Amino acid sequence: MQSIIGKAWVAKGYVMSFDMILQRFWTAPVDPAENAKWVMAGVDEAFNREDGFKNMGYTFIVAGHNFAGGGKSIEHCITGLMGAGIQAVFATSFARLQFRNAINYGLPFITCKDMNLHCETGDELAYDPATGTIENRTRGTRFQSVPQAPFVAEVAAAGGLMNFIRQRISDGSVATLR
């Protein structure tokens, strides 16, 4: 598996799910292209325009505690980030509802302690999914993330939880899941 290379946006405070997807979009269809248009609109005024976040061209988000917190279960937070080109999020901790959604959609939410304190927005990062190492090429620093559980990789390889289950319903093996 090749390293993913790209620019990071670094959060300065809590990033809340309510601000990632504003209320008027909560009942919109789950669609990465559509959800990406206004994703992160409430997080920073600079993103509060159509394609505001997407046009910044970030590949990664680096954040502190409780990323995507606030208790929304809406999957638009994840599909919006994916549609905007985000390929991994690194945070000290993730809010569990969106952590779960990220696993179910195959977007890597990677726990990496306090990395946000040592990165700035615009830094170029290289993430190696095989080893979990993250290199900050702008600053010449490296971070080791917490490895993902095998199940998470299995779901991602299947193209997400829905596909994972579709395959097992179709071949009859769903009953064996334990």
Add this chain to the structure above:
Amino acid sequence: MGMTITEKIMASNSGRESVVPGQLVWADIHTVMTMDYLGKQTFRAFESLGAKQLFDKNRVICVSDHLVPPPTPEFATMLNEWRDVVHRYEIPHFYDLGRQGIAHQLMVEQGHVLPGRISIGTDSHANTYGAVGAVGNAVGVSDAAVAMATGKLWFRVPESVRFHVTGTWQPWVMAKDLSLHIMGMMHWNGHLIYKTLEFGGPAIEALGMAGRMTLCNMTVDLGAKNGIISPDAITQAYLSGRTEDVWSPLASDADAPYDAVYEVDVTNLGPMLSRPDKLDDTAPVEALAGTPFNKAFVGTCTNGRTEDFAIMASILRGRQVRRGVNLLCIPASTDVYLECLREGYVEALVAAGAAFETSSCGPCAGIHTGVAGDGDVILSAGNRNMKGRMGSRHAQIYLTSPAVVAASCITGVITDPRSDDWT
């Protein structure tokens, strides 16, 4: 090595003798709840899986709570589409306008959750179900669809954190105050994220089901996976007549491993508030006494139960809500509404100048029935106070207990309910 109550539930519902924190299991789901706001999406996701039928239509619980009565033509249409889906699947347990309530209240009150079993819902406050000793878990649309098709869902067995709560509850101090106290004590620093919060000890055993529901409800706002209280005689009495399903008592083992154990003594706990925008920015009522506000709200899956309106009525009966303050009350379910009518709480509160609305989530999620406008300062017994939660992003929300709301409505400023004996 012993197991905690949540570990036991994860083990017994996944066909295992034992589990350990961090383990991944596919566990059987007792009930799946979905509601008007996300329900159509949930059924559409279910249909895309290729399953021939629902795992058990008696165990898919459908509720109209976020959008009723619909405030706009768009929401009315969404609600009609939702009703069409529910009728197409011939769902027996459909709680719609007229027999409605907030999903989490109904799940517990109507006996759809059971001690020792796992129930999920497509709304975050599904943690409420822990009040009867169930694992209640909030999930996204995909997870609910998978459970509706297979009767199962994946879980990572959480580490358990125990709050051992002792002491004597002071008058006018409620479970909500303990919730906010714990919020301020633990913050969103990541320590409680993904974990089970288990509440036990004499001060928890002294709580009725309403207080237990408040406490478990807000564990999602602490970042936890679930909150849980071992079933006891109070649980037994509450569930009797609400469910025919059989359940067995269960509790954590004495030697169960905990990630942390916190001791809390409620004897010195007073009324608490959370300042606008950040839930974990809490303060005792003394620190905020005298703060003016113009709107007040009691309702929601956190504090919309009979006991909540009872304490308000005991403060406001024969008194008046100050002019310039709008107090809105929304019972959490039709049964709660009827009970409050029978007990005279509605009459006492309406006579005092409170407005009552039919059961729904109301303005808690900023959708309808008294949403916040620019410049509003709201004293709310709900569960969240981030910017824009109740409507305008230029409103401020103080979270607190129904007792603080009631006492403050008389004066128009934040007031300690212990300042009077309200006789």
